[in-house]
Amino acid sequence: xxxxxxxxxxxxxxxxxxxxxxxxxxxxxxxxxxxxxxxxxxxxxxxxxxxxxxxxxxxxxxxxxxxxxxxxxxxxxxxxxxxxxxxxxxxxxxxxxxxxxxxxxxxxxxxxxxxxxxxxxxxxxxxxxxxxxxxxxxxxxxxxxxxxxxxxxxxxxxxxxxxxxxxxxxxxxxxxxxxxxxxxxxxxxxxxxxxxxxxxxxxxxxxxxxxxxxxxxxxxxxxxxxxxxxxxx
Amino acid sequence: xxxxxxxxxxxxxxxxxxxxxxxxxxxxxxxxxxxxxxxxxxxxxxxxxxxxxxxxxxxxxxxxxxxxxxxxxxxxxx
Numbered sequence: 001x002x003x004x005x006x007x008x009x010x011x012x013x014x015x016x017x018x019x020x021x022x023x024x025x026x027x028x029x030x031x032x033x034x035x036x037x038x039x040x041x042x043x044x045x046x047x048x049x050x051x052x053x054x055x056x057x058x059x060x061x062x063x064x065x066x067x068x069x070x071x072x073x074x075x076x077x078x079x080x081x082x083x084x085x086x087x088x089x090x091x092x093x094x095x096x097x098x099x100x101x102x103x104x105x106x107x108x109x110x111x112x113x114x115x116x117x118x119x120x121x122x123x124x125x126x127x128x129x130x131x132x133x134x135x136x137x138x139x140x141x142x143x144x145x146x147x148x149x150x151x152x153x154x155x156x157x158x159x160x161x162x163x164x165x166x167x168x169x170x171x172x173x174x175x176x177x178x179x180x181x182x183x184x185x186x187x188x189x190x191x192x193x194x195x196x197x198x199x200x201x202x203x204x205x206x207x208x209x210x211x212x213x214x215x216x217x218x219x220x221x222x223x224x225x226x227x228x229x230x231x232x233x
Numbered sequence: 234x235x236x237x238x239x240x241x242x243x244x245x246x247x248x249x250x251x252x253x254x255x256x257x258x259x260x261x262x263x264x265x266x267x268x269x270x271x272x273x274x275x276x277x278x279x280x281x282x283x284x285x286x287x288x289x290x291x292x293x294x295x296x297x298x299x300x301x302x303x304x305x306x307x308x309x310x311x
Contacts, residue, residue, distance in 0.1 A: 036311045037311065124310050125309065126309040146311070147309050149310050152308055221244050226242075228287065232289050
């Protein structure tokens, strides 16, 4: 079946035609392709972000099956980045996808993200999040951050001149590697819900539209249906 | 010392420590967030974020009548 111009029909008029075109020329880098990154990447591709750089050095393993959108039984043992690229191409062949099957570190991270308009933090370690924030500030691009534990999640947006993660996690010299997720695990619907909130913030930042969670932290907890937006400054 | 009341909310792994009457929780006037964390016997590294009336605060904050206090653990998973 020919897709033609119908692909984005249902985006209108929530998005305008010029905004759709703007998304097509936008570049987003996603760090971490697990519970958050899989959802974020797929939602951005379906919405019409034209250039995605998908970065993760890990391979899929059975414990990922409970929540990671790109993890199927067929791709166990396969690179998350390569599986993500294949999935995104299957969903939207108009997206220019670059997959990077490497772990990010202090040396290579800036080079991976410097051409992006925006970077999305879907990582699973607190020190790595600070490393990414540092690289995003160096590249002078905003960072959309999500983090999850069990059925709890949080989302914020950090611009280059903002204090950022220090407001949430404290000084980076005193960081634990993990938060409470090492005890709670991560549940699929919470991961995808936070991923959806991150995708929403990405679109808002790219289009400079709506209320952006800058210097604010959205906190949610699903047992109690708590959703609160807190002021960080 | 006079008694005041606050609303207390403990998120995620802190929830099991929630006392009775958390919606109308009585404390002594002048109590700091740190003193309350100690009174509730929360593990010392369990609280990462403190919000009072929707705004981030420090452990030294002195609680006032009617304050809505939320305590949040460190969350870093992806």
